[in-house]
Every structure is written in structure tokens, then in C-alpha cells.
Amino acid sequence: MNVKALLFDLDDTLLDYSGGVDRSWTEACTSCCAEAPDGIDPATLVAAIAETRRWFWDDPVRHRRERVNMLGAWEHIVEFALERLGRPAPDLAAAIARDYAARRRAVMRLFPDSLACLMELRRRGIPLALVTNGDASQQRYKIERHDLARFFDAIVIEGEFGVGKPDEAVYRHALKTLGMTPGEALMVGDHLEWDVAAPQRLGLTGVWMDRGGLGLPHGSAVQPHRIIRSLDELRGVRELARS
Numbered sequence: 382m383n384v385k386a387l388l389f390d391l392d393d394t395l396l397d398y399s400g401g402v403d404r405s406w407t408e409a410c411t412s413c414c415a416e417a418p419d420g421i422d423p424a425t426l427v428a429a430i431a432e433t434r435r436w437f438w439d440d441p442v443r444h445r446r447e448r449v450n451m452l453g454a455w456e457h458i459v460e461f462a463l464e465r466l467g468r469p470a471p472d473l474a475a476a477i478a479r480d481y482a483a484r485r486r487a488v489m490r491l492f493p494d495s496l497a498c499l500m501e502l503r504r505r506g507i508p509l510a511l512v513t514n515g516d517a518s519q520q521r522y523k524i525e526r527h528d529l530a531r532f533f534d535a536i537v538i539e540g541e542f543g544v545g546k547p548d549e550a551v552y553r554h555a556l557k558t559l560g561m562t563p564g565e566a567l568m569v570g571d572h573l574e575w576d577v578a579a580p581q582r583l584g585l586t587g588v589w590m591d592r593g594g595l596g597l598p599h600g601s602a603v604q605p606h607r608i609i610r611s612l613d614e615l616r617g618v619r620e621l622a623r624s
């Protein structure tokens with residue numbers, strides 16, 4: 382591995398995005414159902430939302446369409462869940478989605494190893510790009526709240542750029558902005574297709590972030606160049622030194 386630049390995924394790679402999900406849904410439903418006039422049981426609704434979320438995000442076409450407007454997506458999920466319970470209530474769905482969004486924003490944190498890694502790579506003058514799918518306003522908010530823009534020479538957000546990972550235009554745009562060829566760059570992220578396989582097909586080095594230490598899924602067609610559990614492992618790669 383002789384790389385000169387790095388491309389980073391954001392959610393669940395630098396930022397603990399999934400950590401507060403279940404608790405935030407529970408708290409949002411508990412809070413909003415207490416104020417609703419028609420006595421919907423929050424625990425029943427939370428369970429219906431969990432089921433609906435799996436179905437909702439499981440369809441790749443719907444995933445691509447909805448993830449660029451997350452507040453809208455969360456509202457749709459709650460609407461479907463309430464309908465599933467035979468209790469349609471669009472106003473309650475909107476209130477829960479807004480409450481949930483606020484809670485998620487409040488609890489989202491960078492992983493403890495993120496800042497040290499970015500600061501070290503920056504100190505060494507290594508060009509860095511942030512390549513993230515999703516909603517422009519949500520992703521910009523995360524970047525601003527955690528003061529991440531200072532580390533990156535390129536920031537590519539699906540909701541701003543028009544297409545997202547794994548479209549090769551995304552990686553090519555980041556590389557072009559950094560002035561790098563695919564063979565000179567490494568991409569690290571938690572999504573095996575978006576952050577590893579697709580960049581590898583273009584000639585980048587693909588590093589899979591496996592924070593949970595679960596290992597590759599059985600029979601995985603994707604073979605990362607490297608699997609890491611912490612960003613500390615990237616700081617130690619001597620070959621990353623600027624050449």
C-alpha cells in the first residue's frame with residue numbers, strides 16, 4: 382500500500398451515527414404520544430416503527446430516493462407505522478419525526494479516535510476528502526457541528542453533488558479535487574459496497590471499518606485490502622507518509 386491521499390466516509394466511520402437510533406425513537410414516541418389526544422401506546426408504536434424501518438430502507442430504490450431528505454423519510458416511516466397499527470395520524474407522525482430528528486442531532490458524537498486520526502493526517506499534509514451519501518442539510522449540519530470541514534480538501538455530499546456512492550462519478554470528483562489518481566488513494570468506510578468495493582473497482586485501496594469486530598459477512602464477495610476496527614490503525618500506516 383503506497384497511498385498519498387485518503388477518502389473518508391462520514392456516518393458510522395467518523396461519526397457515531399447509528400448509536401442513538403433506538404433510544405431516540407423510543408424517547409420521541411414516548412414524548413409525542415403523551416401529548417397526543419387519542420392514546421396511542423408508545424411501546425407498540427416503537428415496535429411498529431422498527432419493523433417499518435427495516436422494510437422502508439430495504440428497498441434500494443426507495444433508499445436512494447428518501448435518504449436525501451431524512452426528515453421526510455422519518456415522517457413517512459412513522460406515517461406507515463401508524464397506518465400499520467390502524468391509527469393513521471399525519472400530524473402525530475410529523476411531530477414524532479421532528480422530535481426524533483432533534484434528539485438524534487443532540488446525541489450524535491464523533492468516535493473517540495476520529496479527531497486524533499484527522500489531526501495527525503492533516504499534520505502530515507496528506508490530502509483528505511469526505512465522501513458521504515445523504516441529505517445535504519443533515520450532512521452539512523454534522524460537518525459544521527463537529528467542525529470537520531477544516532480537515533478536508535474536498536467534501537462530496539450526495540444531496541449537493543446530485544449522485545451518491547457507489548456511482549463512480551463521486552469518487553472521481555473527489556480524486557480530481559485532490560489532484561490524485563485512483564492508485565494513489567485509499568477509501569475507508571463501514572459500507573462494504575459504497576466504501577470498499579466500488580472504490581476498489583476504480584483502482585483505489587479499499588479499507589473496511591469494522592468497528593463492531595463482526596468480520597466479513599459469510600461468503601462476502603467483497604474483499605477489502607484491509608479491515609480495521611479503529612481509525613488509530615490508519616494513523617500507524619507508515620506508507621501514508623507524503624511522498
Ligand SMILES: [Mg+2]
Nearest residue numbers: 390392393571
Ligand atoms: Mg457509513
